Amino acid sequence: HQNEQQHEPPTIPEKIPLVSNTYQYITNNSAFLKRASEVLSSKKIAKFNLGNVPVYLVSGPQYIQTLLRSSSSLSSDKFILMVDENIHNMAPGDIARLTRDRSGRHSKRPNPGYEEHPDKERLWAGLHNLFIETIAQKDATDQLASSFSRFWGQKLDAFPTGERREMRVFDWLKRDMAEATIASVMGTLLLEMHPEILDGLWEFVDIALSLLYAPSPSSSPALVRWIWRKINPRPYQVRQRVHGIMADYLKEAFERFDREGPDANADWEPVFGSRSHREQAMFYKERGFEWGTRVGTSFGFLFGANSNTIPMAAWAMMYIFRDPTLLQAVREEVSTAALMEGGKLDVQKVLALPLLQSIYVETLRLHVALNVTREVVSEGMVLNAEYKLPKGALLQAPTSIAQKDETVWARDGHGANEFWAERHITYNKLGQREFSMVGRPSDFFPYGGGISVCPGRHFAKQEIMLSIAMLVSRFDIEFIDWTMPDGAPSDRPAEGDAKFCGAAAMPPDRDAKISMRRRT
Numbered sequence: 001h002q003n004e005q006q007h008e009p010p011t012i013p014e015k016i017p018l019v020s021n022t023y024q025y026i027t028n029n030s031a032f033l034k035r036a037s038e039v040l041s042s043k044k045i046a047k048f049n050l051g052n053v054p055v056y057l058v059s060g061p062q063y064i065q066t067l068l069r070s071s072s073s074l075s076s077d078k079f080i081l082m083v084d085e086n087i088h089n090m091a092p093g094d095i096a097r098l099t100r101d102r103s104g105r106h107s108k109r110p111n112p113g114y115e116e117h118p119d120k121e122r123l124w125a126g127l128h129n130l131f132i133e134t135i136a137q138k139d140a141t142d143q144l145a146s147s148f149s150r151f152w153g154q155k156l157d158a159f160p161t162g163e164r165r166e167m168r169v170f171d172w173l174k175r176d177m178a179e180a181t182i183a184s185v186m187g188t189l190l191l192e193m194h195p196e197i198l199d200g201l202w203e204f205v206d207i208a209l210s211l212l213y214a215p216s217p218s219s220s221p222a223l224v225r226w227i228w229r230k231i232n233p234r235p236y237q238v239r240q241r242v243h244g245i246m247a248d249y250l251k252e253a254f255e256r257f258d259r260e261g262p263d264a265n266a267d268w269e270p271v272f273g274s275r276s277h278r279e280q281a282m283f284y285k286e287r288g289f290e291w292g293t294r295v296g297t298s299f300g301f302l303f304g305a306n307s308n309t310i311p312m313a314a315w316a317m318m319y320i321f322r323d324p325t326l327l328q329a330v331r332e333e334v335s336t337a338a339l340m341e342g343g344k345l346d347v348q349k350v351l352a353l354p355l356l357q358s359i360y361v362e363t364l365r366l367h368v369a370l371n372v373t374r375e376v377v378s379e380g381m382v383l384n385a386e387y388k389l390p391k392g393a394l395l396q397a398p399t400s401i402a403q404k405d406e407t408v409w410a411r412d413g414h415g416a417n418e419f420w421a422e423r424h425i426t427y428n429k430l431g432q433r434e435f436s437m438v439g440r441p442s443d444f445f446p447y448g449g450g451i452s453v454c455p456g457r458h459f460a461k462q463e464i465m466l467s468i469a470m471l472v473s474r475f476d477i478e479f480i481d482w483t484m485p486d487g488a489p490s491d492r493p494a495e496g497d498a499k500f501c502g503a504a505a506m507p508p509d510r511d512a513k514i515s516m517r518r519r520t
């Protein structure tokens, strides 16, 4: 017997019915969530309409566990399709193929009714497998991290020993860390052919959220889309420009690459870079996706590999550098992971460092703001035996509410909104630090969850921790001042740039000027 009550959750009020909430959600997600969190505080669930789609926002472990658990009633495909259509500009025919494939992501257990579905048309399962095998599995992650250390190491080695240089942290990482990431994930050919892809990437990061929520072919009539583009041309211009660059590179890459040659299975080669990018490029080609889709998804991978990790590394470095005592503690901790020869670091030891892990978690906790989204795909789903949700409704869990919940995170006078490097640290009997995460998986989910959880999460963690560890072990660093992004003086420290709320990483809206000197 199910307790199918027909009552509705509280709704988020709005001035103009069916318009105000949608408009604010899209144009100022941060302000919308601030209002929503007041409604959420009583029942942990609140309803509003996004266009003509009912959305149920949830917080609190009970609902979030349900949302993050894999279930046959909830699907994350819709969100990925929105990204495919609006961000990657995937061709309509390819969107239709993906939409038709309802066989699920499990390669061995297709959804009921799809047991006989031909393997070739199991697109979600094919991609899911590819991501697991080439990004998420330990050996794949280790390969990616090892390529990243090599290229990041080269960037650091390019500083002459002993010379002092003034840099802005985020500005510098957007160039050097992005180049090291692009080289390790996509190869060096792209950067050689088109170094301007770097500027294109950061311009794209700037407009990605407005593309995501723009009217799309599957959601709106042609006239609405035409008007929208007339009013907001920039996102489309930026997308067209970066896709033009990618198309030129991808054509060359396919011409140069020998599928039967010695590099066919390499962990890294210059043309496609990582095995993951190469296999994705081959997957979309061999499964008959259109050229525009292949270009868009290739750029999508470059975008996904940089747009979150680099702002997160910048935040973590800013927190460390502004506090000389913390910088010293991190440097001492990192020195315990040094190998005997040549001052190199033992990667596995770096990843286990308690203080650095605590800093990593604090950074993502405070600065990843996205609304993890699931679509109700079965008729008459009852959420936790309380609310009946219609098919087609969306269930969303905002990370920024759960990850800043005072009842979960506040410790020793350090409120949830504060960065506190030692929040996830306990001391053992010998007085040594141990990493101990405050909060449960349902309180901290910057990578989503369930079967669609980010396959890059282990690599992202390694990249962020390694970039910091390698830097502090080789350089003296002094914080000078906060600046505007262009280097002009700023009267305050960095804050999360609210216009990115909902996009995942919220980059700092200010930069930190530091002075760096290479020691060894």
Ligand code: HEM
Pocket: 076, 079, 080, 128, 131, 135, 185, 304, 305, 306, 308, 309, 312, 368, 370, 372, 446, 447, 448, 449, 452, 453, 454, 455, 456, 457, 459, 460, 504, 505
């Ligand atoms: C701090 C860094 C990162 C954050 C916060 C992040 C977050 C996310 C989130 C929230 C999703 C969607 C999960 C869902 O729908 O439930 C996702 C998907 C994905 N991420 Fe990440 N990510 C990060 C870094 C990376 C990196 C470094 C890579 C690759 C090198 C990567 C590759 C991917 C891919 C390929 C998907 C799509 C998976 C699919 O379609 O099933 N991510 N990421």
